[in-house]
Amino acid sequence: MLAQHDMDCGGSDGACASIMLVPSPRSDEHEDNCACAGEYLRARARDNEDDCACATENQAIAWQLAPQTIFQPLTTDKVLLANPAVDGSLMVLDRQAAALFAALTAPPPESNCAPASRLVNDCAPPFPAEQVRGLTRQGQRMGLLVQAESNCACAATDPTCGLPRAVPVALTAWLHLTDRCNLRCDYCYLPHVREDMSPGTGRAAIDATFRSAIANGFEQVKLKYAGGEPLLRFPLIMELHQYAQKQAEEHGLGLEGVVLSNGTLLTGSMASTLCALGLRLMISLDGLGAYHDAHRRYAGGRGSFADVAEAVDLALAHGLTPSISVTVSSRTAEGLADVMAWILARELPFSLNFYRENDLSASHEDMRLDEQKIIAGMLAAFKVIEENLPRRPFLGGIIDRADLSIGHTHTCGVGQNYLVFDQNGQVAKCQMLIRKPVTDAHAADALALVRADRLGVQNVSVDEKEGCRDCPWKYWCAGGCPLATYRATGRYDVKSPNCNIYRALFPAALRLEGLRLLKYQDDPEVVEKIVI
Numbered sequence: 001m002l003a004q005h006d007m008d009c010g011g012s013d014g015a016c017a018s019i020m021l022v023p024s025p026r027s028d029e030h031e032d033n034c035a036c037a038g039e040y041l042r043a044r045a046r047d048n049e050d051d052c053a054c055a056t057e058n059q060a061i062a063w064q065l066a067p068q069t070i071f072q073p074l075t076t077d078k079v080l081l082a083n084p085a086v087d088g089s090l091m092v093l094d095r096q097a098a099a100l101f102a103a104l105t106a107p108p109p110e111s112n113c114a115p116a117s118r119l120v121n122d123c124a125p126p127f128p129a130e131q132v133r134g135l136t137r138q139g140q141r142m143g144l145l146v147q148a149e150s151n152c153a154c155a156a157t158d159p160t161c162g163l164p165r166a167v168p169v170a171l172t173a174w175l176h177l178t179d180r181c182n183l184r185c186d187y188c189y190l191p192h193v194r195e196d197m198s199p200g201t202g203r204a205a206i207d208a209t210f211r212s213a214i215a216n217g218f219e220q221v222k223l224k225y226a227g228g229e230p231l232l233r234f235p236l237i238m239e240l241h242q243y244a245q246k247q248a249e250e251h252g253l254g255l256e257g258v259v260l261s262n263g264t265l266l267t268g269s270m271a272s273t274l275c276a277l278g279l280r281l282m283i284s285l286d287g288l289g290a291y292h293d294a295h296r297r298y299a300g301g302r303g304s305f306a307d308v309a310e311a312v313d314l315a316l317a318h319g320l321t322p323s324i325s326v327t328v329s330s331r332t333a334e335g336l337a338d339v340m341a342w343i344l345a346r347e348l349p350f351s352l353n354f355y356r357e358n359d360l361s362a363s364h365e366d367m368r369l370d371e372q373k374i375i376a377g378m379l380a381a382f383k384v385i386e387e388n389l390p391r392r393p394f395l396g397g398i399i400d401r402a403d404l405s406i407g408h409t410h411t412c413g414v415g416q417n418y419l420v421f422d423q424n425g426q427v428a429k430c431q432m433l434i435r436k437p438v439t440d441a442h443a444a445d446a447l448a449l450v451r452a453d454r455l456g457v458q459n460v461s462v463d464e465k466e467g468c469r470d471c472p473w474k475y476w477c478a479g480g481c482p483l484a485t486y487r488a489t490g491r492y493d494v495k496s497p498n499c500n501i502y503r504a505l506f507p508a509a510l511r512l513e514g515l516r517l518l519k520y521q522d523d524p525e526v527v528e529k530i531v532i
Contacts (some may be wrong), residue, residue, distance in 0.1 A: 005272040009353050018140060019529040021092040021517040023393060065101075066146045068472055079515040084475040085407045086143030090510075092517045097532075100135045134532030146408040153317045170220040170256070171447065172413055173209040174420040174431050175202060177236055178228040183304055185296045187367060188325060189432050190359040196233060197423040202240045204441040205421035210247050212419065212447035220254035225279075226431070234273075241277050258282055262296065263311035263322070264304055271318035281322040283312060288342055291335030295327060295367075316346065324348050328400075329355035329367035331504055333377030340381040344388040351397030352378070354498060356484045358432060369497075375504050382508050389516045389525050398509050402502055411478040415459040419446055429456050432483055457482050467495030473506050 066089075072080045079098045083089035093101065137147035137205065178196045181188075197205075206223070213221050223244055225237050241257050248255035259274065263283035274281055283307050286295045292302025315322045324343050328336065336352075345351050354374070355367050378399070385394070395404035401411050410416055420428040426437035427446045436456060439449040462468045465479040479485070480496020488497035520526035 017087075019094040020097050020135075020532070021407060021521050022138075022142065022528045022530065023090065023513075023517065024524060024526055024528050030125065033474050042529070063112065064146060065092060066144055066434040068475065069144055070472055070510070072514070074511060074514040074518070077386050078514070078518065080510060081144055082510060083142075083144050083407070084404075084473055089143040089407070090513065091138075091142060091144070092514050092521075095135070096449040097135065100131060102140070131532050134530075138530055138532070167308065169218065170222050170254075171213040171216070171218040171417050171419070172222040172224065173205065174226050174418070175205055175240065176227060176420070176422045176434060177202070177225055177230045177233040179362055180232055181227060181262070182232070182264060182298060183229070183296055184299050185262075186364050187250050187295060187329070187355050187358070187361045189360055190228065190434075191360070192228065195286055195423045197236065197421075197425075199236060200235060201421075201423070201425040202426055203243055205245060206240060206244050208421075208427070208441040208443065208446050209419060210251055210253070212445050213253060214251060215445045216417075216447055218253070218417070220256065221248060222256040222258070224260055225257055226260040229262055229265065230259055231261050231270065234270055237279075238273060238277065241279060245277075258323075260284075260325075262304065262308065264298075264307040266311040266314060268314060268318050271315045271320045275318065275320050281315060281320055282325050283308060283315075283322045284325050284327065285309075285312070285339065286327050287332045287335040287339045287345075291332045291339065294331050295329070304371045312346065312348070321348065324350040326350060326352050328352055328374060328377065330370040330373045331364075331367045333370075335374045336377040337380040337384050340384045341388065341396075344390055347390060347392075349392055349397075350394070352381070352399065353397075354400040356432070356481060357487060360403055369501065369506075371500055374501050378501075378505055379508060382505075385512055386515060389512070389519045391520060391523070393513075393516075395509065395513050398512075399502060399505050402473075402506070404476045404506070404509055404513070407475040408478055409463060409475065411481055412459065412460075414457060414482065417449060418448070419450060429453065430483065433457060457486070465493050465495055467499065471495075471503075473503065476506070477502050507515060 063084070064081050066085065068085045069081065069083045072082070074080045074092060077095055079093050079095075081091050081093055081101065083096075087189060136145060176197060179190060179193045180196070181190070181192050184192075209221055209223070213333075221244070223241070225240070227233075237259060244255055244257070251333075257278070258280040260282045261284075263285075266283075271281075284296065285305075286292045287305075289305055290303070292305040292308065293337045296304050296308075298304055312322055312324070326336070326339060326343075340350075354363075354369060357368065361367065385398075393405060396406070398404065412418070414430045418429070420431045420434055421441060422434050422437065423427065425441040427439045427441065427443070427450065428434045428437050429450050432458060438453045438456065439446050443449055459482045460479075462477070462479040468474045468477075468479045477496070477499075479494075480498055480502070482492050484498070485494060485496050486492055516525050521529055
C-alpha cells in the first residue's frame with residue numbers, strides 16, 4: 001500500500017500527487033579490463049522542450065511512449081519505466097504517475113500497456129493540467145515520451161526521433177606496461193614473455209593518444225595502465241601519469257586513469273601514491289577462497305585469494321576504493337553469491353564479466369559458459385544484491401559487456417574510440433588481439449587507422465546484427481562482445497552466443513535498480529524524487 005503522503009488526494013481539486021523516482025546524476029564507478037561502451041557514450045538532453053526537430057511551434061501535441069520503452073511491475077503499487085535507447089531514461093512511478101502515463105500516451109502494444117493499466121486507482125483521468133504538464137516535461141526530458149508520429153514527420157524514418165542522443169566524449173587507451181605477470185590465470189590470453197614498455201615508448205603512446213583525441217574532437221582521455229601485472233612497473237605508472245597530466249593541461253582535455261591489477265603486489269605506499277595521483281584501481285577477484293583460486297593462481301600453483309583479499313582491505317585502509325572485476329565462468333558461477341556478499345559488505349563498485357574463450361584457454365572446457373549454471377549463479381548473486389542494495393549505481397557492470405546504465409549501439413569502444421598500445425608501441429584494436437597490430441605510436445592519427453581497418457575485429461552496430469534488430473534490450477546489450485560472437489559463429493553481424501543468458505537476466509537487473517531507487521528515495525545524492 002502507498003504511504004499516506006504518496007496518495008494524499010485531499011487537495012482542493014481532489015487530485016492525487018504523482019511521485020516519480022529517477023537516479024540522481026552520478027557516474028557508475030565500476031572499472032573492468034575492457035573497452036566499455038559506458039566510458040565513451042553520454043546522452044545530452046536538449047534544453048528546449050520541443051525535442052523533435054521537425055515539430056512546428058504552437059502545434060497541438062499528441063504524445064506516445066518512445067520506441068523500445070519497457071513497463072515492468074516492481075511492487076504491488078510501483079512500476080518501473082525505462083527506455084534502453086536513451087541514457088538515464090529510467091524511473092519508478094507510483095500508481096498515479098503510471099495512470100497519468102497510460103492516459104497521456106497513445107496506447108502502446110498490449111503487452112506493454114497492461115502493467116500500467118492495472119495500476120490505475122481511484123484518482124482517474126481527467127488529470128489536472130499542471131500534473132499533465134509536469135509529467136510531460138519529465139517524460140520528455142528522460143526520453144520516455146516523444147511526439148506521436150502524426151505530429152513528427154521524421155518519426156516515419158527515424159523511430160528514435162526526438163530522443164537525446166549519446167555522443168562520444170572520451171578516447172581510451174590501454175597501455176601494456178609489461179607482458180610479465182606473477183600469476184598464471186587459466187583464462188589469460190597472454191603468453192607472458194619477459195618484455196617491458198620503456199618510458200620513451202610510454203610517452204610516445206600518450207602523445208599518440210592525445211593527438212588522436214584532439215584530431216577527432218574528444219573532450220577527455222582515459223588511460224588504462226595494464227599488463228601483465230602493471231604493479232611490476234609501478235615507477236613507470238607514476239612517470240607516465242604525471243606526463244599525461246601535463247599533456248592534458250596543455251591541451252585543455254580531461255584526464256582519467258586506472259590501474260588494472262591482480263592486487264597481489266599492492267603496498268600501502270602504492271595505494272597512497274595512486275590516491276595522490278588521482279588514479280583509480282581495479283582488482284580482479286573471481287570468488288572467495290577456492291573459487292577465486294580455481295581461476296587465478298601464482299606461477300608456482302599456489303592460490304592468490306588470500307593476498308588479493310588483503311590487498312583490497314589495504315587499499316581501503318589508505319583511502320583508495322578499488323573497483324572489483326569478477327570474471328564469471330561455469331567453473332566459478334556457484335560461488336558468485338558469496339563473493340557478491342563480500343563485495344557489498346565493503347561497499348565496493350564491481351563488474352560481473354563473462355569468461356571469453358581464447359586460443360590459450362580453449363583447453364579448459366569446464367570454464368565454457370553453461371547457460372543454466374551461469375543464469376543460476378547470477379540470479380543467486382542478484383538475490384544477495386537485493387538483500388544488500390548499495391547506494392552506488394551498478395547497472396553499468398552488472399551483466400557482462402551489456403551496460404544497462406546507458407543507451408549505446410556498439411558493445412564496446414573497439415574500432416570506435418579505443419587504442420591498445422603494446423610494450424613496443426604497436427597499436428591494436430583490442431587487448432585480446434594485442435599480437436595483431438594495425439599501426440604504431442608514431443602515426444599522425446592512430447585512431448583514424450584503427451577505425452579504417454577492415455581486416456581485424458569488426459565492432460558493428462547492434463542495428464546491423466541479425467537477431468538483435470527487434471530486441472527491446474538491444475541498446476543496452478548492443479549484441480555482445482564481437483570477438484566472442486565471431487569465435488562462436490564466424491560472423492560479427494549476428495547476436496551474441498550468450499543472448500539467452502542476457503535476456504534471462506536483464507529484467508531481474510532492471511528490477512534491482514528499481515528497488516534501489518525505492519530504498520534510497522529520500523537520499524537526494526542517490527535519487528531525484530519528483531512530485532507533480
